[in-house]
Amino acid sequence: MELFLIFIGAVFVNNFVLVRFLGICPFMGVSKQTETALGMGAATTFVMVVTAALTWLLQWYVLEPFGLPFLQTPVFILVIASMVQLVEMFLHKTSPGLYRALGIYLPLITTNCAVLGFSLIAVQGAYSFIQSLIFGLGAGIGFTIALMLMAGIREELRFADVPKPLAGTGIAFIIAGLLSLAFSGFAGLV
């Protein structure tokens, strides 16, 4: 039951993009089309889950026993960067179309503060291995849901009469704010 609550918490109640305000760069940058948004979300989820496993192992079997908790940030970043490189190579081979569509945002998953943020939060919360995995899965899925919502809305916005000064990024940020307001309705659910 606790695992399910962690999952729901990560996906809705404390959604990484709309409630914690992490990972806003790809949220704004890749949310123009639903196909690319889905691809980006899937790639980020994969990175998060694998990172969850590796960082948990490193934190509790290498850093703590050897008395190196201060190395947390660089070690986590090292792991995240390697995982992102792996995902890049994998996508370049299996889905060149998606690889090109994501463009620069694929290597930018490395600097996506949602990924580092989630691993640091998992470590602070002293989650068990399985709990970290589920937390990572939930974080990734929540990120994907936020991205898909935004992409769907922005696709509709193309035909709307947006005032010139707000066109593009301006209206996107306003929409993001409204989405955040909506998601704050989940507070107290878990």
Next chain:
Amino acid sequence: MLSTSLISLISMGMLGAVLAGGLVVASKKFAVETDPKVDEIEEVLPGANCGACGYAGCRAFAEAAAGEKAPVDGCPVGGSKVAALVAKILGMEPVEGANRKVAQVLCKGGHAEAKLFAEWNGPRDCRIAQSTQNGSFKGCSYGCLGLGTCVEACPFDAMYMDDNGLPVVIEEKCTGCGMCVRACPRDIIVLAEEPQGVHIRCRSLALGKDVRGVCSVGCIACRRCEKECPVDAITVEDNLARIDYDKCINCRKCVAVCPVNTIEYQEGKPVLKKRRAS
């Protein structure tokens, strides 16, 4: 016991080595073969990813050209210059280029000339208006809906909507890619090869009196232009006069006799051009 800094050094070093090793293995396993010619061709293409060649962007055309599936002159935007470069990269003979094509909007019925039966408050997209209600807010069922889908489709910013609700083509910027032609749900835009300067700006197949009822500049098929044309380039069929651009010599005689000012002549085009060999 080893000092903290030494332990950090060793552990970080080992971690780095392990991860780097894993990535090296992965890079061999996931290696992607790319033909260097594809990159070279992509370099010389305009890079607008407009799709006029019929492929999904410039990279796709480069791949097709390198695989000898697409013709060297398949890029209408790049024209003969790009065709020659692509041919050189592939070690082939350059091809003779044609005159560039420019988009022409064949409707003059804007807010001032054409009647509107209703106000459109739906999404500002001509295709949506046409597919949901046949664009019937506009009196003429063949005329320009004025919602700007063509302008948005232009990858070169060569079009804009004027105050009269009609799209305007900036000829200097137009590359003849044809995206606006594809975007218009009423097939009002056509590509005409330079230096064609005379155009009948109407597409209405309705009877003359019905056209008059909804538009002051629509073609009424009076046939005066057909009779006047010295080279028989104009035919009137289905209540609409059409110019055969291959025969037209830009003499402008039809412009003078049209009673409803449907035919227009663009200044600056050579008055008499050589007739194309048929």
